[in-house]
Each structure stands twice: as structure tokens, then as C-alpha cells.
Amino acid sequence: MGIQDIIEGKKQWRAHKARVKALPPDYQIVYKEMEKYFFKVGPVDLPDGPLLPGIVDFFEGGVxxxxxxxxxxxxxxAAFCDDLIKDSPTYADVYQESISGEPGAAGK
Incomplete structure (x- = not known):
């Protein structure tokens, strides 16, 4: 990952956060709680994946x-969040595999 990739990633993240700030306050509160939840237990591909921008799109449609x-x-x-990531490998899955010593053991 080069410096240009890092700069571009920051620009995208700032644009994403600006979209969140444009939402009404109740939407912002729920989004921030969802974001915390996803960063704690969410899918492994969260930083690069379409989940967070997709939620903002969904919320903008609701507004x-x-x-x-x-x-x-x-x-x-939390149940809504769990339903969104039910088929994605999570950090908890990765952790379970690491302590079990068997790849794929978390899916059993």
C-alpha cells in the first residue's frame, strides 16, 4: 500500500463521514452505534467493503x-446489524479459528 492509496482512503473516509453528518440527528446516533458494533465484532472486510456506505445509502433513502x-x-x-453480517466472516470467527488451531473450525 503506497502513500497515494492511504491518501485516497482518507479522502473516501472523510467523504463518507460527511454524508453521515448530513443525516438527521436520530439517524446519526443509530449509525454511530452500528459503526461501533461493526468495528468491534463486524466482518473482516469492513474497512474496504461496501457495508458502511450501503447503510448510509439506505438511511439517505429513509430520510x-x-x-x-x-x-x-x-x-x-444489534439484531439488525447481526442480520447484515450473518454470512460474512467476522473477527470473532478469526479468533475462534486461531485458538482452535483448525482452519475453518469456526464454521462448524
């Missing part, structure tokens, strides 16, 4: 249609 954030995702934010 445009005049719906509240909890109307979109329901009352259980």
Missing part, C-alpha cells in the same frame, strides 16, 4: 421518504 430510523431497522439495532 428522503420521510421515515424514522427505527421504522427502517426496527427497535433492536
Amino acid at each position: 428522503a421518504s420521510g421515515r424514522g430510523v427505527l421504522e427502517l431497522i426496527g427497535n433492536d439495532v
